[in-house]
Amino acid sequence: MSTETVLAGCVNKIGIPLERLTGIKSRRVVGHGEFSIDLARNAVTDCLARSSYAPDEVDLIICCNISRYDGPGQKIMFEPSTAVRLREQCGLTEALAFDISNACAGMFTGVAVADAYLQTGLVQCALVVSGEYISHITETAQREIAGPMDPRLACLTVGDIGAAVLLERGPNDRVGFHDIDMATLSRYSTLCMAKASDGPHGGAIMTVDSIAATVTAVKRSIPYVAAVMKRHGWRPEHCDHIVMHQTSEASLHDAVSAVNRVFGHATAHPGNIINNLAERGNTASTTHFVALHDQIRGNRIQPGDNVVFGISGSGTTVGAALYTFDDLPARMRRTRNGERGRGLAARRRPAEPPPTPRVRIDGVGTALPAPAAPPHAVDLAVRAATACLEHSGLDRSALDLILYAGVSREDFLCEPAIAALVAGELAVNDDLESPDEPKTFVFDVLNGAVGFLNACQVGAQLIGAGKADHAMVVAAETENNRAGNGHPMYGMSETGSAVLLGRGDGTAGFGRFVFHHHPEYADALETYFQHRDGHSWLQIDRDPDLVAHYLDCIPAAVEELLKLEELDRAQIAAVLPPQLSGADRAELAARLNIPVSRFVDLGVDADPFSSCVPYGLQQARTRRLVSSGDIALLVSVGSGVEVGCATYRF
Numbered sequence: 001m002s003t004e005t006v007l008a009g010c011v012n013k014i015g016i017p018l019e020r021l022t023g024i025k026s027r028r029v030v031g032h033g034e035f036s037i038d039l040a041r042n043a044v045t046d047c048l049a050r051s052s053y054a055p056d057e058v059d060l061i062i063c064c065n066i067s068r069y070d071g072p073g074q075k076i077m078f079e080p081s082t083a084v085r086l087r088e089q090c091g092l093t094e095a096l097a098f099d100i101s102n103a104c105a106g107m108f109t110g111v112a113v114a115d116a117y118l119q120t121g122l123v124q125c126a127l128v129v130s131g132e133y134i135s136h137i138t139e140t141a142q143r144e145i146a147g148p149m150d151p152r153l154a155c156l157t158v159g160d161i162g163a164a165v166l167l168e169r170g171p172n173d174r175v176g177f178h179d180i181d182m183a184t185l186s187r188y189s190t191l192c193m194a195k196a197s198d199g200p201h202g203g204a205i206m207t208v209d210s211i212a213a214t215v216t217a218v219k220r221s222i223p224y225v226a227a228v229m230k231r232h233g234w235r236p237e238h239c240d241h242i243v244m245h246q247t248s249e250a251s252l253h254d255a256v257s258a259v260n261r262v263f264g265h266a267t268a269h270p271g272n273i274i275n276n277l278a279e280r281g282n283t284a285s286t287t288h289f290v291a292l293h294d295q296i297r298g299n300r301i302q303p304g305d306n307v308v309f310g311i312s313g314s315g316t317t318v319g320a321a322l323y324t325f326d327d328l329p330a331r332m333r334r335t336r337n338g339e340r341g342r343g344l345a346a347r348r349r350p351a352e353p354p355p356t357p358r359v360r361i362d363g364v365g366t367a368l369p370a371p372a373a374p375p376h377a378v379d380l381a382v383r384a385a386t387a388c389l390e391h392s393g394l395d396r397s398a399l400d401l402i403l404y405a406g407v408s409r410e411d412f413l414c415e416p417a418i419a420a421l422v423a424g425e426l427a428v429n430d431d432l433e434s435p436d437e438p439k440t441f442v443f444d445v446l447n448g449a450v451g452f453l454n455a456c457q458v459g460a461q462l463i464g465a466g467k468a469d470h471a472m473v474v475a476a477e478t479e480n481n482r483a484g485n486g487h488p489m490y491g492m493s494e495t496g497s498a499v500l501l502g503r504g505d506g507t508a509g510f511g512r513f514v515f516h517h518h519p520e521y522a523d524a525l526e527t528y529f530q531h532r533d534g535h536s537w538l539q540i541d542r543d544p545d546l547v548a549h550y551l552d553c554i555p556a557a558v559e560e561l562l563k564l565e566e567l568d569r570a571q572i573a574a575v576l577p578p579q580l581s582g583a584d585r586a587e588l589a590a591r592l593n594i595p596v597s598r599f600v601d602l603g604v605d606a607d608p609f610s611s612c613v614p615y616g617l618q619q620a621r622t623r624r625l626v627s628s629g630d631i632a633l634l635v636s637v638g639s640g641v642e643v644g645c646a647t648y649r650f
Contacts, residue, residue: 001135002026006156009142016148018156023249027159027281029135037070037082037089039162040131044090047127047164050335055091058166059123062114063099064106064285065130066194066415067204074136074202076414076529078407078538079448079639080522086129088519095127096515098454102443103192103415104245105182105313106130106285107163108321109443112180113458114167116465121354129164130285137194140203151207154192157248159281163289175326181228182311182319183439184402186424187431188216192314194415202531206415213314214251220432221318222258225310227435228320236267240305241295243274245312246287252277255310274300285313296329303327315420315442318432352564356457356512357464358504361648363392364618366611367496377409378418380476380496382425384614388472388498396428400468402442403459405451406475406610408492412529412536417444422474441468448525449578449638450515451475452497452613453646457513459501474498475610480538487537493579493604497611508628511647512564516557518641521549525639547584550637555591557643558635565647573630575599576616578637579607594633600625612636626650 003019003026019025030039040063048055063083070077083097102109107130114126141155170176191213194206229235244255252275259268276291283290288309295301303325311319365388369375381404389396404419419442424430429440445455452475459471476496481487524543529536543549562569575598577585589596600623602608602615613634620626628650636644 001029006138006142010145011143012146014145014148021248021250022157023275023277024157024281025278027135028161030133030160034133035070036065036067036131036133037085038131039133039160040065040082040086040129040164041089043131043162043164044086044127044129047166050332051166053125053166056093058092058095058125058127060114060117060126061087061092061095061097062110062126062128063130064102064110064128065132066101066103066106066284067132067134068414069133069136074529074531076204076412078527078529079525081447082131084447084517084640084642085522087517088522092127096123097517098451099446100443101414101446102317102417103313103315104284104287105311105315105317105319107289108180108182108309108311108319111165111167112182113462115177115180116461116467118167118169119465120357120461122461124168126167127164128167129162131162132284132286133160134158134284135160137204137206140197140199140201140205143201144197144199144205151209152205154208154210155206157282159283161280161283161286161290163286163293165289175324178232178322178324179228180319180321182317182441183224183432184420184423184442185216185220185316185318185431186420186428186442188212188316189416189420189424191216191316192415193413195411195413196529196536200534202534202536204414213316214254216316217312217318218251218254218258221310221312222255222262224318224432224435225308225320226262228322229308232322234306234308234322236263238306239272239308241274241301241307242268242272242310243288243291243307244310246276246280246291247282249275249277296332299333301325301329303330315416353512356460356510358509359460359463359501360504360509361499361617362394362502363388363500364614364621365389365391365498366614366618369494375478375494377406377476377478378421378425380478380494381406381418381422381474381498384476384496384498385422385426385472385474388500392500394470394500396426397438398470399428399440399472401459401462401471402428402440403455403471403473404444404475405446405455405473406477407446407448407451407527408477408480410478412480417442419444419474447638447642448640449609449612450636450642450644452610453513453634453636453644456499456501456510456613456646460510463501463503469503471501472498473501477609477611485537486535490540491606493606493608495604495608495611497608497614499614499617508649511649512561513644513646514557514561514564516553516643518549518553521553521641524549524641527639547580549641550578551584551588551591553641553643554588554635554637557645558592558633561645561647567631567647569594571631572598572633574620574626574632576613576620576632576634578612578635
């Protein structure tokens with residue numbers, strides 16, 4: 001679809017030469033009946049076909065797209081996670097699966113997380129994927145944009161595409177990623193926001209302060225890139241290619257000027273700056289990897305080439321990655337007809353996963369809505385995080401990571417990460433004048449009610465890989481539907497929660513994590529956005545036998561965990577379960593063969609959903625149900641059906 005066609009479809013005349021300003025002549029858009037998950041699935045299939053891995057050899061899949069527009073009628077999915085659904089559709093039967101959301105820095109965030117899992121040895125092969133069907137915001141903007149200064153103008157620059165990368169440990173330190181370093185400047189977290197439109201036509205819309213966003217990204221990211229290069233002894237002449245986030249030709253020009261001011265005249269030039277905009281447009285979280293793919297296919301990138309990635313995204317995320325190619329470009333060009341890139345060799349997984357790096361919980365906080373005030377997820381998360389920090393005594397400037405694991409969000413916000421808004425309210429290292437200052441990196445981890453436990457494992461892996469010393473996992477849930485709007489409220493406990501993770505110095509901390517999936521119940525719980533007749537709402541489709549499915553699925557995961565940890569049930573001092581009725585809790589206790597008296601009551605009437613783990617921890621401590629040396633069993637269950645469990649030594 002050409003830029004000329006996009007402009008012609010606008011209700012109001014725009015009056016600016018959009019193609020000349022952006023450098024975007026055309027972009028690809030989905031066909032009829034094609035959605036985000038279809039783009040992601042096709043990218044996974046293409047990626048695996050070019051690799052030496054079979055689907056059942058993939059240990060981890062992380063899905064990173066901003067858009068989860070996955071069905072007709074503006075069906076935007078929140079759970080099950082896209083990664084969970086892709087795992088079943090692509091035959092990735094052995095893969096741990098969860099989503100990450102971090103705006104246009106999403107795929108690099110996924111790569112950084114996968115890198116930590118690879119470094120700690122928990123996985124041998126990881127797949128990071130994004131399916132960006134985002135041209136639907138163009139359709140909304142064509143109805144709404146009023147003129148050339150409208151903050152929705154950037155919606156006219158986007159294109160659709162899916163991208164996937166398969167990652168493994170490199171054979172040496174000469175090839176692969178030498179560094180992936182990112183930080184979140186949360187002071188600027190509201191410069192770009194994508195959410196549900198309040199227009200009667202519905203749909204999603206993105207508003208951007210384009211000038212401020214570009215100035216912030218360029219001013220902060222170029223010194224950041226320079227510092228990362230200096231750390232590894234890379235000089236400008238070592239860089240064969242520079243890949244920036246592909247937003248517009250004007251922003252790339254600003255970045256080139258900034259690079260040349262820092263490194264010297266003509267360091268960045270048309271010969272090494274990759275510009276992929278003309279036929280692609282801004283493809284959001286996929287831009288760097290789509291650009292690489294196109295340049296490799298165009299014979300511009302060769303084995304041994306060095307690449308510097310300039311990373312940016314709303315939130316505001318800045319960062320850099322340094323990469324040296326092995327023979328991948330040659331292999332990709334040889335496999336045009338779909339034959340595998342290398343001979344498929346038999347791979348053996350370790351007999352059992354290595355233990356989780358010893359990470360302890362240094363603080364817990366929860367928050368309930370303020371009296372007579374409408375509850376807001378960000379506010380609840382901020383108040384819980386503040387209570388957690390006060391409980392721990394840690395100075396907030398020492399927070400290296402903030403991970404948000406809640407599902408609900410006001411206005412069905414999908415960009416930036418909720419974690420960025422939380423960090424901005426907390427003012428945690430929210431700007432960066434120098435790359436040497438303390439910095440914080442934030443993003444969302446999404447996997448329904450199991451997402452909090454996934455986020456705890458992500459935090460533990462990043463700490464274990466030396467990427468952080470302190471990580472905070474926060475969550476909040478509110479009712480998106482309100483009384484009187486004609487759509488049901490679902491009885492959630494509107495609450496916020498937070499736990500602080502730090503390096504363990506002894507036996508205390510998390511043990512192993514085990515996650516099981518049950519695709520036979522994949523449709524037992526679905527949560528998604530809908531719009532009809534001028535109204536938007538959250539729809540939850542729940543199998544009436546959902547709890548029975550949960551009770552059927554939990555025991556096998558617990559059994560595997562206890563076996564891996566070589567624990568007897570008698571050694572479990574407390575069980576921190578999901579929210580269940582008294583009768584269901586007794587039934588689960590009987591199936592696990594653990595006395596129900598050891599099950600911790602979460603202390604709330606309604607389901608705290610993603611906050612069950614911190615509520616259980618808080619109750620166990622405040623009611624003195626555990627003491628030093630005791631072992632707790634943490635159990636989560638949610639859509640998919642996914643079961644997560646872990647041990648924790650106090």
